[in-house]
Amino acid sequence: MKKKILYSLRSPYREQLDVIGFRFGHGRKSAAIVGAMRGNEVQQMCVCSRMIQELKKLEAKGLIAEDHEIMVIPCANYYSMNIGKRFWAMDNTDINRMFPGYWQGETTQRIADGVFSKIQGYEYGIQLASFYQQGNFLPHVKMMDTGFASPELMKDFGLQFGIIRKPRPYDTTTLNYNWQVWETKAFSVYANATDVIDENAADEAVYAILRFLDKQGIITANTPPGYITKLIDESKTKQIRSEAAGIFKSCIEIGKRVERGDILGTISDPFEGEIISEIRSTVSGTVYFEYFAPLINSNTVCFKIIK
Amino acid sequence: MIETIATAALAVNENLNIQKRRIQNGKSKKRLSLVTGTHGDELEGQYLAYIVGSCLDEHIDCLDGIVDIYPALNPMGIDSITRGVPMFDLDMNRVFPGSKDGTMIEMLCSMIVDDIAGSDVCVDVHSSNIFLQEIPQIRMSVPTAPVLLPYAKMMNVDFIWIHDAATVLESTLAHTLNTRGTKTLVVEMGVGMRITKEYCRQLFDGIFNLLKELGMWSGETAPVREPTVSEGREVGFVNSDAAGIFVPCVRFGDIVDKGTHIGDVVDPLSSKIVEKVNAVCDGMIFTLREYPVVYGGSLLARILQPAAGGAEK
Numbered sequence: 372m373k374k375k376i377l378y379s380l381r382s383p384y385r386e387q388l389d390v391i392g393f394r395f396g397h398g399r400k401s402a403a404i405v406g407a408m409r410g411n412e413v414q415q416m417c418v419c420s421r422m423i424q425e426l427k428k429l430e431a432k433g434l435i436a437e438d439h440e441i442m443v444i445p446c447a448n449y450y451s452m453n454i455g456k457r458f459w460a461m462d463n464t465d466i467n468r469m470f471p472g473y474w475q476g477e478t479t480q481r482i483a484d485g486v487f488s489k490i491q492g493y494e495y496g497i498q499l500a501s502f503y504q505q506g507n508f509l510p511h512v513k514m515m516d517t518g519f520a521s522p523e524l525m526k527d528f529g530l531q532f533g534i535i536r537k538p539r540p541y542d543t544t545t546l547n548y549n550w551q552v553w554e555t556k557a558f559s560v561y562a563n564a565t566d567v568i569d570e571n572a573a574d575e576a577v578y579a580i581l582r583f584l585d586k587q588g589i590i591t592a593n594t595p596p597g598y599i600t601k602l603i604d605e606s607k608t609k610q611i612r613s614e615a616a617g618i619f620k621s622c623i624e625i626g627k628r629v630e631r632g633d634i635l636g637t638i639s640d641p642f643e644g645e646i647i648s649e650i651r652s653t654v655s656g657t658v659y660f661e662y663f664a665p666l667i668n669s670n671t672v673c674f675k676i677i678k
Numbered sequence: 679m680i681e682t683i684a685t686a687a688l689a690v691n692e693n694l695n696i697q698k699r700r701i702q703n704g705k706s707k708k709r710l711s712l713v714t715g716t717h718g719d720e721l722e723g724q725y726l727a728y729i730v731g732s733c734l735d736e737h738i739d740c741l742d743g744i745v746d747i748y749p750a751l752n753p754m755g756i757d758s759i760t761r762g763v764p765m766f767d768l769d770m771n772r773v774f775p776g777s778k779d780g781t782m783i784e785m786l787c788s789m790i791v792d793d794i795a796g797s798d799v800c801v802d803v804h805s806s807n808i809f810l811q812e813i814p815q816i817r818m819s820v821p822t823a824p825v826l827l828p829y830a831k832m833m834n835v836d837f838i839w840i841h842d843a844a845t846v847l848e849s850t851l852a853h854t855l856n857t858r859g860t861k862t863l864v865v866e867m868g869v870g871m872r873i874t875k876e877y878c879r880q881l882f883d884g885i886f887n888l889l890k891e892l893g894m895w896s897g898e899t900a901p902v903r904e905p906t907v908s909e910g911r912e913v914g915f916v917n918s919d920a921a922g923i924f925v926p927c928v929r930f931g932d933i934v935d936k937g938t939h940i941g942d943v944v945d946p947l948s949s950k951i952v953e954k955v956n957a958v959c960d961g962m963i964f965t966l967r968e969y970p971v972v973y974g975g976s977l978l979a980r981i982l983q984p985a986a987g988g989a990e991k
Binding site (some may be wrong): 544 | 685686689690729744761762767773780782807809845847848849915917920921922923945947971972973976977
């Protein structure tokens, strides 16, 4: 393993921010794995740190294939992590909305450029992504439908679901989208949690990435058997939104199969405690996202169901 | 008449309400919408909305048509000094056109668009952010310029910036409305979290001039200035390379030569200048950093280069 500072930035009074990359193997650029770009992406950083543990062991045993190099960047934004902010410490901008970056641009554009210039040219790119909303996901893999890479590749992660997303205008400045524009086959792996550590989901994400690298012939790894991944177009999943606001209670676990009409959760009046809304499934399928916060506004996505 | 054009229930005993005030007189159905408060830290439009509404109230007989004033598209942001919508990751001006079937913010954005669409002209007032000061200007993309430029010139701004279209900007309110045929002018002026009365008064004159040109206003108007238009000119960006405290030595609106000393980034701990900042080109400083703390990359100034022949000199 080689540890290298990929990009540095000075601040007026804090120690220099160093974005650190960990390289394994030698030769052609095969896979880059990027963890936290936001200050609350602790689970994403944790998954990368476990990947580093696993890759160290594989490298020591000579199980990284000849002429393959893997890079892992656990955290590009610990400045925000150390002060409890999700976005950039100074101006609240989001590094993951600044790609491909610009070396003469504003601070977060420079960080994005500094990182992107070092992770360009890899054949595969894996980002540990987080969702903007509080909630639990079934671990799954997602890719942007840019037409560059085949969605079939998502099956090699062996996660239960592979989701294809049609990019919207605001997606065009994300890492995943730009990786594909620059001809890296890019995937986002969702390891359930964000600002807390979910051990089981972290293990599942690590196994999925190892499984994927193994299938591509980059490493040789023994992993538990994965799922036969079901590929789904995101627009075909069903979002169930809250019709009222108040105290939210989920009545279902993610991963469970539900039938149309089943109760998924309830919303209670925050003062009087009466149930004011029952959230029912409008389709039959598998719950792959549940909202996770005690309070809920109206029109909030509280469950996502794969039909 | 004050109307709630979009509403959503919040968790505890409160609704998020987006309101507008309709001021109407005469027979004409022509409509101008004055929109502001998409970003909760941009407050210049608050005073502008107040003085425009107040003047219309006082001289209602001079109005022939409808003026809709939307002072706070992001009311929770304004009330909590939050640029975005509190508890929502994305900038509200990256969510348009929204969706009736979407999340709370997408639904609100969709309702906002439906309400404003159909106006003859919409003026969407922004005021930079807390970091930068801007001279009163209107921004538009190259594809929209042929339609919008004549209206922008009526608005008494100092500068019209015609910039390249960027995909990410397709999610803005202005792009959505322009795509739907509602001519929408984006104003940037002043600085975040402050009110610059002088600029508000300047734009006030522009709005009443626009109303007159649209045939909606028969009252008095002030003469408007001829704006500098960026067409055929380049904009120079001055970014800090060092981290420290930026202390400018030019003023906003100054005309500078390439290489002119425009400020320093200093380190108060060592009492050293860590970066001497010079103009990257000839031209007029139309953006200047207001917030002194900088990192590498912080925008310090924007300079509009003169037209061929250096007209501004």
